[in-house]
Amino acid sequence: VTYPTGFVPFSLPGGSVRPDVTHRPSTGSWRSQDPPQVDLSRCVNCLLCWAYCPDGAIQVHDAVWQGIDAHLCKGCEICVAVCPTGALTSPGTARQGGG
Amino acid sequence: MTQMAHGAPSSVPLGLAQSRRLLTGAQAVAEAMRQIDPDVVPVYPITPQTPIVETFAQMAADGRVHSLLLTVESEHSAMSAAIGSALAGARTMTATASQGLAYMVEVLYVAAGLRAPIVVAVGNRALSAPINIHGDHSDAMLARDSGCLQMFAENAQEAYDLTLLAVRLAEHPQVLLPALVGQDGFTITHSAEPVDLLPDEAVAAWVGPYHVPAPLLDTEHPVTVGAFSMPDSYFRFKVDEVQAHRRALTVWEELAYAYAHLSGRELLPVEAYRMDGARRAFVVMGSAAGTVKEEVDALREEGEPVGLVKLRAFRPFPAAKLRELLSPVEEIAVLERAVSPGGSPPLWAELAAVLGRGASVQSFVFGLGGRDLIPQDVRTAYAFMTTPSRPEETRYLGLERGL
Numbered sequence: 001v002t003y004p005t006g007f008v009p010f011s012l013p014g015g016s017v018r019p020d021v022t023h024r025p026s027t028g029s030w031r032s033q034d035p036p037q038v039d040l041s042r043c044v045n046c047l048l049c050w051a052y053c054p055d056g057a058i059q060v061h062d063a064v065w066q067g068i069d070a071h072l073c074k075g076c077e078i079c080v081a082v083c084p085t086g087a088l089t090s091p092g093t094a095r096q097g098g099g
Numbered sequence: 100m101t102q103m104a105h106g107a108p109s110s111v112p113l114g115l116a117q118s119r120r121l122l123t124g125a126q127a128v129a130e131a132m133r134q135i136d137p138d139v140v141p142v143y144p145i146t147p148q149t150p151i152v153e154t155f156a157q158m159a160a161d162g163r164v165h166s167l168l169l170t171v172e173s174e175h176s177a178m179s180a181a182i183g184s185a186l187a188g189a190r191t192m193t194a195t196a197s198q199g200l201a202y203m204v205e206v207l208y209v210a211a212g213l214r215a216p217i218v219v220a221v222g223n224r225a226l227s228a229p230i231n232i233h234g235d236h237s238d239a240m241l242a243r244d245s246g247c248l249q250m251f252a253e254n255a256q257e258a259y260d261l262t263l264l265a266v267r268l269a270e271h272p273q274v275l276l277p278a279l280v281g282q283d284g285f286t287i288t289h290s291a292e293p294v295d296l297l298p299d300e301a302v303a304a305w306v307g308p309y310h311v312p313a314p315l316l317d318t319e320h321p322v323t324v325g326a327f328s329m330p331d332s333y334f335r336f337k338v339d340e341v342q343a344h345r346r347a348l349t350v351w352e353e354l355a356y357a358y359a360h361l362s363g364r365e366l367l368p369v370e371a372y373r374m375d376g377a378r379r380a381f382v383v384m385g386s387a388a389g390t391v392k393e394e395v396d397a398l399r400e401e402g403e404p405v406g407l408v409k410l411r412a413f414r415p416f417p418a419a420k421l422r423e424l425l426s427p428v429e430e431i432a433v434l435e436r437a438v439s440p441g442g443s444p445p446l447w448a449e450l451a452a453v454l455g456r457g458a459s460v461q462s463f464v465f466g467l468g469g470r471d472l473i474p475q476d477v478r479t480a481y482a483f484m485t486t487p488s489r490p491e492e493t494r495y496l497g498l499e500r501g502l
Contacts, residue, residue, distance in 0.1 A: 013275050013343075014214035015336050016186075016313050016324045025329040 027055045031075035034091035035068045042087035049079035049088060114363025117295040124255040124287035127294045128194075128220045128280070129154035131262040133164055134302035137218075138189035138309070141169035141180035145199035146232045147284035148222040152194050174199040178206035178217070185215040186324055188314030190266075190306075193217065196284060197224035200238040204245060210277040211246025211340060213324060216269035216311065217277040219247075220262060223385070223436075224284040225468040233469020234284035236385065236436040239413070240445050246340045248278040248347060249414035251384040255292045257366075258282040260358065261411065263297070264366050266306050267354050273346045275311070283386040283436075285469065297362060305361060344415040351412060368412035369420045373399055377406035379430040379484050382421075382450060384410045387434060387465065387472040394477040405481065413446075418453045425450075430484045431460045434472070434496065438464055444493055459489055465496040472496065 012018070028035075035057075045065050050058040057072035058065070058079065068079075080088045122130065125148070132140070132155050140159075142152045159168045171177045177193050185191040195203055200221060210217055223239055225231040239249060248268060252258035258280065265278040282288055297305070313322040328336060348368060355366040372388075373395050374380065381391050388409040398405045408424055410417065425431055431454070435446040442448070447462040454460060463480050465472045476496040483490065 012313050012322070013339065014212060014324070015326055015328050015332070016213070016322050017326055018313075018320070018322055025331050 026071050027074040028057075028069070028071040031070075031073060033075060035070050035073040035075065036077060036080050036088045037091055038068070039087050039089070042085045044085055044087075046084065048082045048084065052078045052082045054078065115297060115301055115361060117297055117362070119293050119295050121291050122255055122259075122294045123150065123289055123291050124252070124258045124282045125150035125222065125289065126154050126291075127255040127259040127296075128262050128282070129158065130294075130296055131259045131302075132166075132192055132220070133158045134297070134299050135190070135192070135263070135266055135306050136164045136303070137166050137192040139167045139169065139181070139184040139191045140193060141171050141177045141184065141191070142193045143171055143174050143177050143195070143199060145174070145196050146222075147224055147234070147288040148194045148196040148199070148220065150288065151220050151222065155194075174203040175206055178203045178210060178219075181217045182206065182210050182213060182215045183315075185210075185217045186213060186311060186314070187316045188309070188311060190270075190309035191215075191217050192220070192266075194220040194222075196222040197226060197232075197238045200279075201226060201241055204242050207242055207245040207247055207277060207279075209325075212336065214275040214340075214343070215277060216275050218262065218265045218269055219277060219279045220258075221279050221281045222284045222288040223251075223281045231468040232284070234286050234288075234386070234436075235467050235469065236281070237438075237467070239279065239281050240437045240439070242279060243414070243445060246276060246344075247414060248274075248276050248344075248412075250278065250280050250411050251413060252280070252282045252287060252411070253386055253388045253409065255282075255287055255290070255294050256364070257411070258287055259294055259296065260362065260364055260366050263302060263305060264351070264354055264358055268347060268351055270309065270311075271347075271350045271354075272310075272312070274343055274350055276340070276343055276347065281385065286386040295362070295364075301361060305358075348412070348415045348417060351415075366411065368410070368415075368417040369424065370407075370409040370411065371424055372407040372409060374406035374408065374424055376404055377428060378404040379481070380405065380425060380428045380432070381407045381477070381480070382410070382425075382431060382433045382446070383407060383435075384413060384446065385436065387436070390472050390474060391434065391477055394474050394481070397474075398481065403481070405484075410446075416449055416453070421450065421453055425454060425458070429459065431458065432463055432480045432484050433460060434463045434465055434477075434480060436464070436466045438467065438493075447493070461490060462493040463496050464493055470497055470502065475500075
């Protein structure tokens, strides 16, 4: 069979994936609005958003929060829901009072 | 006994000393399973497969195998458990038939897609309704597009041999697909015949240790199985399955030669019977091949240039070999044991597609719900092959005569 240019055959049969060779579909294309807005002054680097994100969109380096990868963020806003400090908010949603 | 595999060196003495036993097809496959000694056998009983699992369960209860026999609540669960087991790193076999196979089909697609090399013994049987427990190939055809390897035995000996071949074929690193080993319900499953069994040690050496590329229980190398696949990757996995089937045909031939050296018996995907100089040919799968061979012999005695092409392999479909054997033939009759209401019978359709325009391939259906193919039916089909008019429609052999 002739594969399209750039196609790399999967290393394991049947769609099984190793942690380091996970195929990443660009789930960011599903998003109908901007990714969540970030207020770094409120972030306490608890990384709950990183743990909950189903698409690996939260970027972390040396255990420090880096940002949201828009190619992977599909806009589910689980991160907004779990953020304990209100550092992450839905785009266009006015931040509610408190903290 | 079938003819020796052509191409095997004749100077090499073939075949180990074997023990000849009087066994039904079901018992023969249970003996094969005992010798293979799979790690896990999740299974649910159903006629006419039941004597396979019943015999094997007795072996397990008597401590003659180390297999874990899982008595699950359905065939759907049997195949689900089998997938987990096979991908965890355990050699896994099961058995089913008819409605059970139908219930299993949803999960068979999963097994094939996840590339789980599970061997399934099938006692081929009609599908309801009306309810019927006897042999035909309707159940197998339901699994036709599942991605499983599919093979059909002519007799109890072949059911035993193909089971041993299926383990190697399914588990081959270039293949990694489930395999359905079909034997016609009752005609083979419940009929006792002389069967030559290889020595236990020879079978143990033949199947060797079980290996899958990414066993789930290898915790040093964690793996995710059954992940979601988007339009950007699903298509590729399906084409990978198609390619694995192509490779399986080559691997099957290699294994058949090796098995011929071990056993002295031919197991190639296609058997050509008296095809030298044949101008007409029958094409058959399963137990009816024995009856057709008898009639081919008789017709040859009468000077008729006729032979038989018997398929052991249905998936992968041995297209190139069939073209090679059947292209020189003027008139072909496919005799098959399944229908596709509103369409063409599946084996006929497959063969017509392979041979292309210009080939004269007549379609005959026989034996639905266990009705026998008798010699007179073969004669009836042959009479149509020698008639200048080319019927466009499928003919039904034995429909009018009753039993």
